[in-house]
Amino acid sequence: MRPRKASKGPGSAVAPRVTGLAHVFAATGYSLAGLRRLWAETSFRHEVLALCASLAALALVGASMVEVAVLAGLFLLLIAVEALNTAVECIVDHVSPEWSAAARDAKDLGSLAVMCLLIVTGIYVAVTVAQHALG
Numbered sequence: 001m002r003p004r005k006a007s008k009g010p011g012s013a014v015a016p017r018v019t020g021l022a023h024v025f026a027a028t029g030y031s032l033a034g035l036r037r038l039w040a041e042t043s044f045r046h047e048v049l050a051l052c053a054s055l056a057a058l059a060l061v062g063a064s065m066v067e068v069a070v071l072a073g074l075f076l077l078l079i080a081v082e083a084l085n086t087a088v089e090c091i092v093d094h095v096s097p098e099w100s101a102a103a104r105d106a107k108d109l110g111s112l113a114v115m116c117l118l119i120v121t122g123i124y125v126a127v128t129v130a131q132h133a134l135g
Helices: 020-039 042-060 065-095 101-133
Strands: none
Touching (some): 020 042, 020 065, 042 065, 065 101
């Protein structure tokens, strides 16, 4: 899928860069591979279930298309933050397989970023549902 780059040591060559429309297709493939990797995370699958429940709640109370679009935007942002958190965890585990305070802190900070966005999304869904349900 990805062209392998040779090491940059003496006498080694680097694969040519993909440009133009081929780059768009290659980048799409990389993104889909990232989505497949993210699907392996239990937390991501739980977030997808929460999105389904949130969409159902918004539909039940008759939320507008704009309100649903805001939820979709928040969920896409959540996917991005979850992907970055998972990337941080992968790199930390690779670079620092032994326990270390720095590795713990990096993982905890990534988790905090995800939690903040989950809270914002939850507040948005709760306020939107309450606004419709209460008049």
